[in-house]
Amino acid sequence: MRLHRLDITAFGPFGSTQSVDFDALSAAGLFLLHGPTGAGKTSVLDAVCYALYGTVPGARQSGQGTSLRSDHADPATRTGIRLELTVGGRRLEITRQPPWERPKKRGHGTTLDKAQTWLREYDATTGAWKDLSRSHQEIGEEVGGLLGMSREQFCQVVLLPQGDFARFLRADAGARGQLLGRLFDTQRFADVEKRLAERRKATEARVREGDAALLAAAHRMHQEAGDAMELPELAPGEPGLAEAVLTAAAVARSTARERLTLARCRLTTAESAQSAADRALAGIRELARLQGRFAEAQERAARLEDRAGDRRAAHARMERARQAAAVAPALELREAAEAGYREAAAAEARARALLPEAFAQADAGGLAGAGRRAAEELGGLESARRAERRLAEVEAERGRLDRQERDDEDALREAVGWLADWDAVRAGLAARIDSAQEAATRAEQLAVQRDPARRQLAAARLRDELGRDTDELQRSALTSAHRAADARTHWLDLKEQRLAGIAAELAADLTDGAPCAVCGATEHPAPARKVAGHVDRDAEERALTAYQRADEERAQDERRLGTAREALAAATAAADDLPTGRLAARMDELEQEYTRARRAAAGLHAAHEELRLAEQERERRLAGRQQAEVRATARLTRRDGLDTEQASLKEELAKARGGAASVAARAAQLERQAALLADAADAVRSAADTARHLKDADARLADAAFRAGFDTPRDAAAALLDDRAHRELQRRLDDWQSEEAAVRAVLAEADTAAAAGRPPADTEAAERDAAAAARRLREAVSGRDLADRCCAELDRLSARAAEDVRRLGPLREEYERVARLAALTAGTSADNERRMRLESYVLAARLEQVAAAATVRLHRMSSGRYTLVHSDDRSGRGRSGLGLHVVDAWTGRERDTATLSGGETFFASLALALGLADVVTDEAGGVRLDTLFIDEGFGSLDDQTLDEVLDVLDSLRERDRSVGIVSHVPDLRRRIHAQLEVAKGRSGSALRLRGV
Numbered sequence: 001m002r003l004h005r006l007d008i009t010a011f012g013p014f015g016s017t018q019s020v021d022f023d024a025l026s027a028a029g030l031f032l033l034h035g036p037t038g039a040g041k042t043s044v045l046d047a048v049c050y051a052l053y054g055t056v057p058g059a060r061q062s063g064q065g066t067s068l069r070s071d072h073a074d075p076a077t078r079t080g081i082r083l084e085l086t087v088g089g090r091r092l093e094i095t096r097q098p099p100w101e102r103p104k105k106r107g108h109g110t111t112l113d114k115a116q117t118w119l120r121e122y123d124a125t126t127g128a129w130k131d132l133s134r135s136h137q138e139i140g141e142e143v144g145g146l147l148g149m150s151r152e153q154f155c156q157v158v159l160l161p162q163g164d165f166a167r168f169l170r171a172d173a174g175a176r177g178q179l180l181g182r183l184f185d186t187q188r189f190a191d192v193e194k195r196l197a198e199r200r201k202a203t204e205a206r207v208r209e210g211d212a213a214l215l216a217a218a219h220r221m222h223q224e225a226g227d228a229m230e231l232p233e234l235a236p237g238e239p240g241l242a243e244a245v246l247t248a249a250a251v252a253r254s255t256a257r258e259r260l261t262l263a264r265c266r267l268t269t270a271e272s273a274q275s276a277a278d279r280a281l282a283g284i285r286e287l288a289r290l291q292g293r294f295a296e297a298q299e300r301a302a303r304l305e306d307r308a309g310d311r312r313a314a315h316a317r318m319e320r321a322r323q324a325a326a327v328a329p330a331l332e333l334r335e336a337a338e339a340g341y342r343e344a345a346a347a348e349a350r351a352r353a354l355l356p357e358a359f360a361q362a363d364a365g366g367l368a369g370a371g372r373r374a375a376e377e378l379g380g381l382e383s384a385r386r387a388e389r390r391l392a393e394v395e396a397e398r399g400r401l402d403r404q405e406r407d408d409e410d411a412l413r414e415a416v417g418w419l420a421d422w423d424a425v426r427a428g429l430a431a432r433i434d435s436a437q438e439a440a441t442r443a444e445q446l447a448v449q450r451d452p453a454r455r456q457l458a459a460a461r462l463r464d465e466l467g468r469d470t471d472e473l474q475r476s477a478l479t480s481a482h483r484a485a486d487a488r489t490h491w492l493d494l495k496e497q498r499l500a501g502i503a504a505e506l507a508a509d510l511t512d513g514a515p516c517a518v519c520g521a522t523e524h525p526a527p528a529r530k531v532a533g534h535v536d537r538d539a540e541e542r543a544l545t546a547y548q549r550a551d552e553e554r555a556q557d558e559r560r561l562g563t564a565r566e567a568l569a570a571a572t573a574a575a576d577d578l579p580t581g582r583l584a585a586r587m588d589e590l591e592q593e594y595t596r597a598r599r600a601a602a603g604l605h606a607a608h609e610e611l612r613l614a615e616q617e618r619e620r621r622l623a624g625r626q627q628a629e630v631r632a633t634a635r636l637t638r639r640d641g642l643d644t645e646q647a648s649l650k651e652e653l654a655k656a657r658g659g660a661a662s663v664a665a666r667a668a669q670l671e672r673q674a675a676l677l678a679d680a681a682d683a684v685r686s687a688a689d690t691a692r693h694l695k696d697a698d699a700r701l702a703d704a705a706f707r708a709g710f711d712t713p714r715d716a717a718a719a720l721l722d723d724r725a726h727r728e729l730q731r732r733l734d735d736w737q738s739e740e741a742a743v744r745a746v747l748a749e750a751d752t753a754a755a756a757g758r759p760p761a762d763t764e765a766a767e768r769d770a771a772a773a774a775r776r777l778r779e780a781v782s783g784r785d786l787a788d789r790c791c792a793e794l795d796r797l798s799a800r801a802a803e804d805v806r807r808l809g810p811l812r813e814e815y816e817r818v819a820r821l822a823a824l825t826a827g828t829s830a831d832n833e834r835r836m837r838l839e840s841y842v843l844a845a846r847l848e849q850v851a852a853a854a855t856v857r858l859h860r861m862s863s864g865r866y867t868l869v870h871s872d873d874r875s876g877r878g879r880s881g882l883g884l885h886v887v888d889a890w891t892g893r894e895r896d897t898a899t900l901s902g903g904e905t906f907f908a909s910l911a912l913a914l915g916l917a918d919v920v921t922d923e924a925g926g927v928r929l930d931t932l933f934i935d936e937g938f939g940s941l942d943d944q945t946l947d948e949v950l951d952v953l954d955s956l957r958e959r960d961r962s963v964g965i966v967s968h969v970p971d972l973r974r975r976i977h978a979q980l981e982v983a984k985g986r987s988g989s990a991l992r993l994r995g996v
Helices: 022-026 041-053 058-062 136-147 151-157 162-170 173-184 187-228 241-306 308-324 328-353 364-379 382-420 422-500 502-507 537-574 580-601 603-657 663-707 713-719 723-747 750-756 763-826 838-861 902-923 943-959 970-975
Strands: 002-011 014-021 030-034 080-087 090-097 100-103 110-113 116-123 128-133 159-161 866-871 883-888 893-896 931-935 962-966 979-983 990-994
Touching: 002 022, 002 041, 014 022, 014 990, 022 962, 030 041, 030 970, 041 080, 041 090, 041 136, 041 151, 041 931, 041 962, 041 979, 080 136, 090 136, 116 136, 128 136, 187 241, 187 763, 241 308, 241 723, 241 750, 241 763, 308 713, 308 723, 328 663, 328 713, 364 663, 382 422, 382 603, 422 537, 422 580, 422 603, 580 603, 663 713, 723 750, 838 866, 838 902, 866 902
Parallel strands: 030 962, 030 979, 159 931, 931 962
Antiparallel strands: 002 014, 002 080, 080 090, 090 116, 100 110, 116 128, 866 883, 883 893, 979 990
8 A cells, every 4th residue: 555645624733725745755765744742743644544444543533523623724614635545556536524514505503514435546548537436335345445454453554653562562461462353353263262152051051951851841740640750869960860760750651550540440330320310310300390380380370360351451452442543644644734833833923023013914925025125225235345345455555554664663763773883893893803812822822831731740640659659669679589588598408408318318219139329239238217307309399499489579579660760760850850739730720721711712703703793784784774765755655545545435335334334234234134034924925834734634633533433533542552552462462362372281281290190209319319429420530530641641741751861962962062162262171281262372373473573673673682572371370372572682581571671662662563564464465555654752762773773664665665754853854854844833734845
């Protein structure tokens, strides 16, 4: 990957568009990116990362979206990054614009534009750029596929952060594993470990569930079999559980079948006794039924004889109702005619009550003629109605003109008053703008002072903390030195005692006839004997081990003390030997003054905006005043015409409405009068017609009653029965007839009469015998069903238990196999001697490659003194695999990387970073990284070491690479001619190329 050109617009500290020609910088191979603190050196690297991945590196990821925008940028300028690069043999151009809250084009306020991204490729055949995509997702996948690296890997191998690798050198195995895991994407190996562990747990759970199910089946068989089965006294997972359960089940099934045979014999005997008892009970019940039936028939015959008079009266009433039915149509016709007459007479009375007294006695013809005259007068008022509607429109328009005149007068008074205060308002806003501008300048000055003061205060606090830690470490080192000396003295004393008694130790191995190891004699007349308190080899070796352990603790304490003293000296120098309280007070004062200045400067934009809005309001009020004056002139002409038309219409309406309040009122009176007269004429004619109909109905009714045999129509009406009464009377007559026939039939039955002559039947004794037989039968059936169900359930449970046993065999084998694999990959198996997890094993191989690649450059940087080596030794009881040591050629000893000094740590971490970049590049598929950046860290090197480091970096050009160093060390500006300078100012930072 080679960078060609970078354009930055309104991004970070850059208010305007700034461009970087990386082709010109890369021609020198090594170039310097420098500038004062806060100018924006790191922002250039952020822009490169944002163009490629759409995010900025590390902790600055919180600064996404609209917060990436420069505070110095013009409101109408959109933030954007455009990067031109070559990767994978393709020349691409990536343009990214984050979300932008811009001013609205119409009205006030702002609106949010969405983020946009473009990807273009240069076509060498046509010499033009062609568009590839405008999709964020597609562009991200395309760039990620070409680079072969994630954002985290890119920031580690292209934007080399030396602070992270200094921490990497001193980190423990866990911290190294996290970083290497992110860079080399070993999550798939961790997933394998996790998957095996989950599968082991799942398989173990299935085995336990199978054992539990087998025991549960045994418990259910025991519940069914009762005392015929004994439960195996084994827990889930114990050997022999399956055999014990199956044996107990076989015994229970045999016992259950014997019990079923006995239950079936008892059931056969009970069924025979039940049948005999049921036949006897049925005969007794039939005798009792016939005797009761005969007695009931006699009682019903007596009741019929008592009600014979009522029956004859009902027959007579039914006959008279049949005669009256012939008069019913005439009665209904007369009632309908009378109802119609009463309704028509009431309607006539209501209609005449609404008429004036002059029409109270008029007939139908007179009322109809008066209605026609009122309708003719109503038709003559149509012209007057139109005039009345036009008058209302004229008056409404006249009112609108008056309201408009009042509104314009109010607006003119308000505009004149507002414009009178304009000069004072404008002067006040200008003063606010000047004050806020001065506060912004002061805030910038204070911002420059804050970072040095904050670093000095942090150094002072670190100095105080390191001072306390150094005293504690010094006491610890002194104590460990005393312990080491005591352990050495104890070991030497034991060694001297062993040498003094070595003869007894040698004599213990003598055998008669075998030569002595010292003198060669085969006879041993007086071998030496061990005395009380004799020291043997094991005691001496234990003392030696204790001494070595104490000496290692002493060396570690001395190394920690030396490191703490170096850090204390550096922190003391950075704090200028000033008290922490004084520095904290100074920092608080700076923060308070800075906060006040920022708060005052925050009103600058609001004051500018308020002045702009005030000027717009002035223009609006001047235009409104002019428009109000024009409307006033037009209103005068229109009002004169309306006054003339209004006078003419009022004169016309006064003649048309007569004594009414309005023409509409007069028309309403005439409409109501015509309608009342027409209704009254109709009501008079209807009343006369219904009176004639009623007289005809009376004559027909009298004739019909006489022919039916009734003296008067009233007698005929009284004899009528309605449908309900007729049905009820007929039902009673039919019931009496049916009851009489049924009684005669029962008394004539031969079986019933014969049963009545026998003694009364005793049903209670027969029911008791049948109940006892039924109870014995139920008990037998229940016993048979219970035995049958027990056999069936035992057969089912036994088959299920056998199936469970067959199924658990392969499952147990699978569990043992998975458990061995899971323990091996997790590092807990005895076969895994170094207790290395699978992911740690893979990362250890990567770390070994990184250490080998880093050593090539570290040899040159340290003049052949240091070598980085990977160590997979275990530390205490921990696991091995990710150790990193440095071999010092001057001493020949291997020691921890944490013992390196500040300068040594820097060039060691730089070598490690470059080695890691090579390995990650190879891991990414051999993608060429032609442009690298190294961020800070050179200030801790002396002149000779700096030359050696620069030589190593300069050697990277052998691969046609260009290296950018981000630093503010002054000596680098004299050594590196190609420079990209970042200069900051009040209107934002600017980029300048020098030496190219």
